[in-house]
Amino acid sequence: MERQYILQRLPDVLLPWYRLNRRELPWRADREPYHVWLSEIMLQQTRVEAVKGYYARFLSALPTVEALACCDDDMLHKLWEGLGYYSRVRNLKKAARVIMDQHGGVFPGEYDAIRALPGIGDYTAGAICSICSDRPTPAVDGNVLRVISRILDDPTPIDLPTTKKQVAAELAEVYPEAAGDFTQALMELGATVCGPNKRPDCGNCPCNAFCKGFQRGTAEVLPVKSPKKTRREEDLTVFILSCDGKVLLHRRPKKGLLAGLWEFPNVPGHLNEQEALAAVENMGLRPRELLRMVERSHIFTHIRWNMRGFYIEVASAEGKPDWFTREQVELQAALPTAFRQFWEEKQDV
Numbered sequence: 092m093e094r095q096y097i098l099q100r101l102p103d104v105l106l107p108w109y110r111l112n113r114r115e116l117p118w119r120a121d122r123e124p125y126h127v128w129l130s131e132i133m134l135q136q137t138r139v140e141a142v143k144g145y146y147a148r149f150l151s152a153l154p155t156v157e158a159l160a161c162c163d164d165d166m167l168h169k170l171w172e173g174l175g176y177y178s179r180v181r182n183l184k185k186a187a188r189v190i191m192d193q194h195g196g197v198f199p200g201e202y203d204a205i206r207a208l209p210g211i212g213d214y215t216a217g218a219i220c221s222i223c224s225d226r227p228t229p230a231v232d233g234n235v236l237r238v239i240s241r242i243l244d245d246p247t248p249i250d251l252p253t254t255k256k257q258v259a260a261e262l263a264e265v266y267p268e269a270a271g272d273f274t275q276a277l278m279e280l281g282a283t284v285c286g287p288n289k290r291p292d293c294g295n296c297p298c299n300a301f302c303k304g305f306q307r308g309t310a311e312v313l314p315v316k317s318p319k320k321t322r323r324e325e326d327l328t329v330f331i332l333s334c335d336g337k338v339l340l341h342r343r344p345k346k347g348l349l350a351g352l353w354e355f356p357n358v359p360g361h362l363n364e365q366e367a368l369a370a371v372e373n374m375g376l377r378p379r380e381l382l383r384m385v386e387r388s389h390i391f392t393h394i395r396w397n398m399r400g401f402y403i404e405v406a407s408a409e410g411k412p413d414w415f416t417r418e419q420v421e422l423q424a425a426l427p428t429a430f431r432q433f434w435e436e437k438q439d440v
């Protein structure tokens with residue numbers, strides 16, 4: 092009961108605080124569901140500052156759900172290049188198609204219909220439904236869980252599915268009429284005053300009069316998370332092959348990690364120089380000069396790639412279709428960050 096008593100106090104302090112202190116962000120300019128949806132998907136795993144440019148470019152190229160539904164996949168990947176987690180943008184397009192086919196091109200307003208769209212989970216559905224339609228549907232992400240665990244001084248691990256469910260149910264009970272502002276106020280508090288990776292700024296927090304974590308001095312050790320699982324390590328040899336001012340790219344399989352994006356040719360394991368040159372010959376190409384070798388890594392959520400890259404000039408581009416000029420790599424081919432780092436070090440193309 093004490094939990095509900097504390098949570099009930101949130102709307103009265105958070106709404107005025109939010110209206111005075113909120114950051115002006117491009118996706119807060121209106122409550123158009125397409126805009127809110129796009130921003131929420133982009134903001135998953137990505138910082139606000141990094142998202143701003145992507146958001147503007149995406150909407151300029153694809154201003155409507157209809158434009159997104161009809162968009163060419165290469166253009167879509169290019170608009171997302173560098174943001175990572177490409178399944179997000181593929182699901183955006185799938186959902187846009189569902190909206191065109193099943194909802195007459197109009198973004199649905201009901202929580203269940205929004206939640207049923209590809210790529211939309213409880214959090215995003217709650218955010219869109221509350222922000223765009225002022226419904227009492229909480230959007231509980233890591234920021235909100237951190238705030239609530241501190242306010243309630245609750246040491247239950249926040250990454251347990253049951254914790255998220257409980258917090259969502261409890262918040263739904265205290266939602267005010269201005270549901271959209273309340274959702275955004277909670278997010279804003281969790282992104283700024285009570286933010287991640289820093290000491291909570293309790294002296295400037297509108298909740299400090301009733302925050303148990305602040306009063307008991309436990310805020311800085313909250314939230315609690317379950318012990319981390321270890322990441323799988325994979326070794327990879329990457330070939331940055333050049334010929335006549337072009338580089339060879341390869342399309343990744345349609346399913347799995349980085350599905351459908353472009354990559355430099357690569358093989359599992361770490362090859363030495365002789366093995367790398369032999370591998371290039373096995374691709375049907377004639378190595379002319381091994382220019383250099385570099386070691387790089389890239390971390391995904393569950394995997395770490397330890398990559399050894401060989402820059403090799405080959406004698407002829409014949410026999411392989413996918414040679415790209417510098418301009419084509421920059422403008423057309425979506426090259427994920429794991430491979431782009433080799434491209435950015437390449438000066439001679």
Ligand code: SF4
Binds near residue numbers: 242284291299
């Ligand atoms: S008082 Fe401190 S710990 Fe509590 S919600 Fe505010 S910033 Fe977070």
